[in-house]
Amino acid sequence: MDFFIDYILIPLIKIAIIMAVVPGYVAVITLAERKVIAWMQVRLGPMRVGPWGVLQMVADPLKLLLKEDIIPARADRWVFIMAPVICLIPALVVLAVIPVGPSFEIFGRTVTMYVTDVNIGVLYVLSISSVGVLGIILGGWASNSKYPLLGALRSAAQMVSYEVALGFSIIGVLMLSGTLSLVSIVEAQKNAGAWYVFLQPIGFILFFICGVAETNRAPFDLPEAETELVAGFHTEYSGFRFSLFFLAENANMLTVAAMAVTLFWGGWLRPFPNVAALGFLDFVPGVVWFISKVVVFLYLYLWFRASWPRYRYDQLMKLGWQFLLPISIANVIVTAILIVVFDKG
Amino acid sequence: MSTTRDDTLFDTSEITVSMGPQHPSTHGVLQVKLKLDGERVLDAECVIGYLHRGVEKLGEAQTYGQFAPTLDRMDYIAAVSNCLGYCETIEKLLGIQAPPRAQYIRVIMTELNRISSHLLWLGTHALDIGAMTVFLYAFREREEILKIFENYCGARLTTHMFRIGGTQYEIYEGFQDQARKFVQEFPKHVDEYETLLTENRIWIGRTRGVGVISAKDAIDLGVTGPTLRGSGVEWDLRKAKPYAAYSDFQFDIPTGETGDTYDRYMVRIEEMRQSARIVAQGIEKIPDGPIMAKLSKIIKPPVGDIYHSIEAPKGELGYYIVSDGSTQAYRARVRPPSFVNLQALKKMVAGHMVADVVAIIGTLDIVLGEIDR
Numbered sequence: 001m002d003f004f005i006d007y008i009l010i011p012l013i014k015i016a017i018i019m020a021v022v023p024g025y026v027a028v029i030t031l032a033e034r035k036v037i038a039w040m041q042v043r044l045g046p047m048r049v050g051p052w053g054v055l056q057m058v059a060d061p062l063k064l065l066l067k068e069d070i071i072p073a074r075a076d077r078w079v080f081i082m083a084p085v086i087c088l089i090p091a092l093v094v095l096a097v098i099p100v101g102p103s104f105e106i107f108g109r110t111v112t113m114y115v116t117d118v119n120i121g122v123l124y125v126l127s128i129s130s131v132g133v134l135g136i137i138l139g140g141w142a143s144n145s146k147y148p149l150l151g152a153l154r155s156a157a158q159m160v161s162y163e164v165a166l167g168f169s170i171i172g173v174l175m176l177s178g179t180l181s182l183v184s185i186v187e188a189q190k191n192a193g194a195w196y197v198f199l200q201p202i203g204f205i206l207f208f209i210c211g212v213a214e215t216n217r218a219p220f221d222l223p224e225a226e227t228e229l230v231a232g233f234h235t236e237y238s239g240f241r242f243s244l245f246f247l248a249e250n251a252n253m254l255t256v257a258a259m260a261v262t263l264f265w266g267g268w269l270r271p272f273p274n275v276a277a278l279g280f281l282d283f284v285p286g287v288v289w290f291i292s293k294v295v296v297f298l299y300l301y302l303w304f305r306a307s308w309p310r311y312r313y314d315q316l317m318k319l320g321w322q323f324l325l326p327i328s329i330a331n332v333i334v335t336a337i338l339i340v341v342f343d344k345g
Numbered sequence: 346m347s348t349t350r351d352d353t354l355f356d357t358s359e360i361t362v363s364m365g366p367q368h369p370s371t372h373g374v375l376q377v378k379l380k381l382d383g384e385r386v387l388d389a390e391c392v393i394g395y396l397h398r399g400v401e402k403l404g405e406a407q408t409y410g411q412f413a414p415t416l417d418r419m420d421y422i423a424a425v426s427n428c429l430g431y432c433e434t435i436e437k438l439l440g441i442q443a444p445p446r447a448q449y450i451r452v453i454m455t456e457l458n459r460i461s462s463h464l465l466w467l468g469t470h471a472l473d474i475g476a477m478t479v480f481l482y483a484f485r486e487r488e489e490i491l492k493i494f495e496n497y498c499g500a501r502l503t504t505h506m507f508r509i510g511g512t513q514y515e516i517y518e519g520f521q522d523q524a525r526k527f528v529q530e531f532p533k534h535v536d537e538y539e540t541l542l543t544e545n546r547i548w549i550g551r552t553r554g555v556g557v558i559s560a561k562d563a564i565d566l567g568v569t570g571p572t573l574r575g576s577g578v579e580w581d582l583r584k585a586k587p588y589a590a591y592s593d594f595q596f597d598i599p600t601g602e603t604g605d606t607y608d609r610y611m612v613r614i615e616e617m618r619q620s621a622r623i624v625a626q627g628i629e630k631i632p633d634g635p636i637m638a639k640l641s642k643i644i645k646p647p648v649g650d651i652y653h654s655i656e657a658p659k660g661e662l663g664y665y666i667v668s669d670g671s672t673q674a675y676r677a678r679v680r681p682p683s684f685v686n687l688q689a690l691k692k693m694v695a696g697h698m699v700a701d702v703v704a705i706i707g708t709l710d711i712v713l714g715e716i717d718r
Contacts, residue, residue, distance in 0.1 A: 041481035146362055150384070150699070219475060219547055222700075309547045310475025312700045313384055 005109070014115045018095050026250040027057035033302050040306040064246075067239035072143060075236065079142035084237065084244035087135025090128045091251035097121040098258045099183045101268040101286035113268070113287065114183065121182035122170060122263075126163070129214070129255060132248060133159040139245070140233035151232030154222050154313060161320040162213040162220075168328035169206035172335040173263050176200070186267035193274030195266035200335065204264040206328045208297075211256035213320070215249060218305035222313055257297035258290075265293050359387065364702065366395045372469065372706060373713030377690075384698045389691050393684075396717040404677025409435050409509060409644045412677065417503035419681060420715040422465050424503045425458035425494075426657040433588055434653040434664040435509045436638075438646040447511035447636045448590035453524065453627040454497070454506055455589070456620040460531070461490040462658035462710075463617045467538060470610070470707035474551050479541050486534050489527050496523070509644060511637035521628045528621040528628075535617055542610070552606035556693035556705040559604060566692070567685045570660025571612045572709060576604030582656035589655075593630075594623050606708040613710075645672055659683050659710050681715040 031046070031053065038045030046053035071080055096115035103112040118124050133156055140152020173196050174180060177188035189195055197204045213220040222232075234245045261267060268286030272278050311319065365376040374395035380388040400419060404412045416431050417424035429451055436443060443451070468483035491501040496517050498506050506512065542548045558568070560576040573580055581598045583591045599615035601608025646668040654663030660682025667676040686709050693705045 037477075041478050042485055043481060146360065154384075221475070306478050307541065308476060309471065309542070309545065309551055310700075311547055312551055313698060315547075315550050 010109075010111065011115055015096070018092065018115065022092060022095070022251050022254070023061075023247065025254060026247050027061060029250055029253070029298060030060055031057045032298075033305075036299065036302045037306045040303070061243060064243040065240055069239040069241060070236075072145065072236050074144045076142040076144060079138050080236075081241070083135045083139035083142055084241045084248070085135070086138060087132050088244045088248040088251070090131040090135075091248040091255065094125045094128045094255050095251070095258070097124055097182055098255070098262060099186060099267055100290050112183075117181055117183045120180045122174065122180045122185075125182075125255070125259060126167060126170075129252065130159065130163055132252065135245075135248070136233050139237065143233075143236035145236055148233050148235045151235070155216060155233055157313075158216070158220065158222060158316060158320075159214055161317060162210045162324070165206060165320060165324040165328045166210035166214060168325065168332055169203045169210060170263060171328075171332045172196075172200045172203040175332075175335055175339060182262050182267075186262060186269065189266045190269055190273050195264065195269070195273075197264040200264065200331075202327065202331045203335075204260070206324055206331065207264065208256075208260055208300075210320075210324060211260060212301065212304065213316070215252040215256055217249075217253065217301055219308040219310050220316060221305075221310060222316060253298060253301055254294070257294045257301075260297055261290060261293040362699075366392075372711055375687075375706070375711070375713055375716075377702065377706070379699065379702065381699065384700075386694050386697055386699065386702060389694045389702065391687060391690060393687070393713070393716050396713045398718065400718040401677055401679060404674050406673065408672045409646070409674065412674070413507075413509070414503065414505040416679075417505050418714060419679065419718055420462075420657065420659065420662075420683065420712045421502055422712050423458050423462040423658045425454050425506050426462075426655065426662060428505060428507045429455050429589065430653065430655040430657065430662045430664055432507045432509050433655065434651055434666055435644065435646065437653050438649065438651045438666060438668060439509075439640075439644070440647075441510060441638050441640065443511040443589075443638055444635045445590065445632045446634045447507075447638075449627055449631045450512050450516060450636065451507055452590050452594065453624050453631075454494075456623045456627070457490050457493060457524070457527075459620045459658045460617050460624075461487045463613050463620075464490075466613060466658075466707075466710045467610075470704075470710075471542060473703045473707040474548065476541060476545075476548065479538055482534070482538060482541075486527075486531060493520070493523055493527070496520070508637070510640040511635070513637075515636060516631070521631075524624060524628050528625045531621045532618055535614060539614065543614075549607060551700075551704060552610055552708075554603075555606045555697060555701050556708055557603060557605045558689055558693055562692060563604065563689065566689050568660070568689050569685065570656070570658070570682050570710075571609055571616060572660065572686050572689065574598065575601035575609035575612045577602050582654060582661060586654075588653075590627075594626050596620075596623050606704055609708050643672060645670065650676075654680065657682055659712065659715070660686055679718060681718065683709075683711040683713075683715045687711050687716060 034056070035045040035053070046056040049055040049059045071077060097118050099112070099114040099117070101113040103110050105111070136155045137152045140148040140155070143149070173185065176192070176196060176199060177185045179185060179188065192199070216222075234242055237245060266273065268290040270278065270281040270284065270289055360381050362379045362381055363376060364379055366374040376392040376395070378390040378392065379386055398418070400415055403415050407415065413428055413431055416427045419427050432443075464483040464487040468480035471477075471479035494504055494506070495501050497520065498504050498514055558576055560578050563573050563576045564578065569580070577600050579598050579600050582588070584598060596619045599612045599619065601612050648668055648670040650665065650667040652663060652665045654661050661680065662682055663680035665676070665678040665680070666674050669675040690705060690709060694702050697705070
């Protein structure tokens, strides 16, 4: 019975929660994106559906679901159907290892705030999330049309090049914490008495830039640059299949934000976890800290989108390979030297 | 090439992409046939005519007065300039002049229209490059100008603001205040656009060295307007061959150096400031007097022909009218700036990437209504 509860029932409930939260989050972020950008652009944003446009989050997905689902005659049918699914599944699966809060006791049982704590958590996230690009390439390829293909190729090149710098930017954190498990990394930040962003500021900036590029968001949204490639890799997609791509993109945003919070901003920890004078902040549950930090990063995404023009393809490559990658490698070397110096001193 | 299964895109190094006529950033119904090697543009061919309405032919079937509103539909972004150019051409043909008061109203309205045209250019150009907030900021100010137009003549876009021999309407009460308020606040808004773009690394990266055209090439192709001035040629018909009341006004002609997209951006930004300066001068010294010259009801110019051109927001807008002494033109020919400037596209895009094509179409500031007529 214990086995059943611990290894099947509780994980299933957690998985169900993630599966329910992600679409809900996407609905909210869609409205938030429209609203926040509207405010930045002296507009009101959606105001018609429901009070203050709130029901827009229901109306948008509903519209997508009711739309005709077109599969182009020349498309590679099965690949075309599979591509959005291949794109979405990794985006959901990576969320399994992200610790949302500290574990707590309920009915005499210790319940953890993550589905599973893999001891190679960081590697797991990096490797699974890069499977998502396959869905984009297949989607662009299977559409058998020019704009989607160009968009998909851009996306593939972009994701592959930025993943390298992304990986290097995390290494500094791994050297400090000495573990790949995301839970242990958060605990290591508690023991170190400081969020890693203060020890690894350059690593964090690199991580977030690469993360934005990984998720194909502005100013790196070339794969779907509407002014050049119409809608990029999902030009031929409509209705439900399009919404899966949309879901995947937003889930990836969530992953990057959650990873940034976990690796650099102390996960569920309160600000200044080592300052006892701020102990009163502990009454706020860790989950709330975690979510509010994630929201800040999601807001950053929207802010970027409203403020900046788009990079050009070659400039994006140049930035990735000639600028971010060398700096991230230098960051690793400097961190290594500093660790040795300070551990001895 | 086709994209059947046997012959996929990877089999050839060259692909042809037809950009437009239903592409979001070809500014209307322009079709550009791009020959691509990967993302690099080998050749570009413009296909125009999707918006052809036979405006010039209509000029032969309508009386001189009736033709003016039709011309508003050419460059519908700068309808006031179209109207000014036409009215002045016919006035020249008739050998009359609009009264000074009308001349001043014309200058003020035309300059306001230049600002609104440049604002639309700025917004769409920035949007093409991905900066979407500028677009809405620009439209906020453009709205103020359109409100002034609406108060003055009832129309916002295709205004038909002037008549042959002067203007139809007296300025409304409170016009000066409204215009003064606008030109006082406008430079601050231009600063606002500049904070978003001028020193932005991405913006500089996307526009510096993109679509370079030398002064010689620009002159050879007949390019005019901000596109020519961006290449460093100080040629502005308002100064070179003053018309209307422009000789009474103080303003500078901004020029670029390298002739790239960034220079043209800076030229247009500065032109907006200069236009605001002209409007500010104009509203303070509108002379009193009639707004319409003495003119018979039926306009019958003497037999002859005339060419007259003005500096429209996009470049030199010229009219060539042949009169056979009747109430209708024997031939009405328009020299639209967009049409001539578009010829530079091929030279500008060669060797650039697909994303640059969008930036270059944007920087040329074309209006298809004017190209196709």
